[in-house]
Amino acid sequence: MRFFPTLLAASLMLATGAAAAANGDTVIPAAAVQTATQLRDKAMGDDTGYKIVxxxxxxxxxxxxxxxxDPRGREWAIAKFKELGFDKVYTEPVTYPLWERRSEHATIVAPFPQPLMLTALGYSAGTPQGGLTAQVVKFDSLDALKNADAATVKGKIIYIGFRMQRHKDGHDYGMGSAVRTQGPVIASRLGAAGFLLRSAGTDEHSRTPHTGVTGFTDPKDAIPAAALSNPDADQLERVLAYGKPVMVKLDLDVGFHGSYTGANVIGEITGRKHPDQVVAIGGHLDSWDPGTGAIDDGAGVAIAMAAGKLIRDLPQRPDRTIRVIAFANEEMGLWGGRAYAQKHAAEAGKHQLGTESDFGAGKVxxxxxSVKPQARGAIEQIAKVLEPIGVAYDPQRPGGGGSDLSQMHGKGMAALSLTQDGTYYFDYHHNANDTLDKIDPREMAQNVAVYAAFSYMAAQAQGDFGSAPGAFAKDGAED
Incomplete structure (x- = not known):
């Protein structure tokens, strides 16, 4: 008799699932929920993800x-997928502008000569041979720059000092990245000679500037653009406060050099019932060059690979295919994500559910x-499995799919957002301190547990999550 409550509960779950399926609702069978729970618990004590990154x-x-x-990274990904036992490993080409960084220097020339620590931004133009020396004009905000009189900035170096604050969800990066991407473009249109900003980062005491891409799309429009470390931005602002003309010399040996063809690297665990239907997860394989790309986004690639490997190790393959994508060149414009979405747009309806990990390795x-109304019950089933490891479900927010997979979401793929703790993420994001020691193996294991559990449940669901061409075009997802 001791097993009666368990048997009764299982019977009730089966009956509820059958009723839901009969009503057209998507439901995850009790057996799949049980297996996902076991996957979750196994992953919490597994170090595969950490070993991969x-x-x-x-x-x-x-x-x-x-x-x-870049090609070394691709070959590494191909070999790692095969080592982990993925059934199918292949690449899809991605072509994009080639931008190179060779050297970067800056100094305050007057009134108080001294060096500045800075890094060039992606798609920045280089300075003329011998460097560029010009007066600095400070703006308090991006809006102030948008309203500037071109005559006041022509031939000068524009500086914006927006300072990011620390938040769990990292929401200040919305403005920080806007200053970095839009600021140089606006400055160029106004006739400025160059652009500087306070780094889009939250580290306060480290002279490690944060790079990142600008919004330039045509090399002919680009001007020299760079980010100062927080302490160097403070110093520049103190010098500007004296009210004297401040002259800065920039010497950036960077720029465009034709185009380059890389590739997305894809590994699959083939579904046994519906191999053409996929649960898509991944991260981006490229990184910026100052650090080693551990949190951005080696962690995301490793989380997705490890989740796929745990599912592959089950006694039986999942019903649908688990597709893990290591995207090319996310950092300079979502090139891999856009290429994937363009190639697979017609298959949006076959993408069961997807999301990308691209916010470090802090706990989810x-x-x-973002799913069809009839699939909300299945999402709640996933949420109940994830709740014991610290994941709260917010039914009011849309799911964007993460950075690269946001492009496939835009084509109609149902998507999740799995938000990690980003309290300290922007201390290291895009700078020289993005290294392996910033990853806590226990927190990474929790991420793998989340991805393995949700992916398996989505693959086993009876019914779909609403993916179809154009299905979520107006859901308001921000990813």
Missing amino acids: QSLTTEVGPRLAGSPA WRMSA
Whole structure:
């Protein structure tokens, strides 16, 4: 008699699931929920994800798109997928502008000569031979720059000093990245000679500037653009406060050099019932060059690979295919994500559910979803499995799919957002301190548990989550 409550509960779950399926609702069978729970618990004590990112950051290191490390990273990913036992491993080409960084220097020339620590931004133009010396004009905000009189900035270096604050969800990066991407473009249109900003980062005491891409799309429009470390931005602002003309010399040996063809690297665990239907997860393989790309985004690639490997190790293959994508060149414009979405747009309806990990390796604390109304019950089933490891479900928020897979979401793929704790993420994001020691193996294991459990449940669901061409075009997802 001791087993009666368990048997009764299982019977009730089966009856409820059958009723839901009969009503057209998507439901996850009780057996799949049980297996996902076991996957979750196994993953929490598994170090596969950490070992993968350790391998990537040690054997390849920084992976600037188009650099000599780019093909080494691809070959590493192909070999790692095969080593982990994925059934199918292949690549899809991605072509993008080639931008190179060779050297970067800056100094305050007057009134108080001294060096500045800075880094060039992606798609920045180089300075003329011998450097560029011009007066600095400070703006308090991006809006102030938008309203500037061109005559007051022509031939000068524009500086914006927006300072990011620390938040769990990292929401200040919305403005920080806007200053970095839009600011140089606006400055160029106004006739400025160059652009500087306070780094889009939250580290206060480190002279490690944060790079990142600008919004330039045509090399003819680009001007020299760079980010100062927080302490150097403070110093520049103190000098500007004296009210004297401040002259800065920039010497940036960077720029465009034709185009380059890289590739997305894809590994699959083939579904046994519906091999043409996929649950898509992944991260981006490229990184910026100052650090080793551990949190951005070696961690995301490792989380997705490890989740796929745990599912592959089950006694039986999942009903649908688990597709893990290591995207090319996310950092300079979502090139891999856009290429994937363009190639697979007609298959949006066959993408069961998807999301990408691209916010470090802090614990996942929130889940949201963009799915059809009849699949909300299945999302709640996933949420109940994830709740014991600290993930709260917010049914009011849309799910964007993460950075690269946001492009496929835009084509109609149902998507989750799995928000990680980003309290300290922007201390290291895009700078020289993005290294392996910033990853806590226990927190990474929790991420793998989340991805393995949700992916398996989505693959086993009776019914779909609403993917169809154009299905979520107006859901308001921000990813």
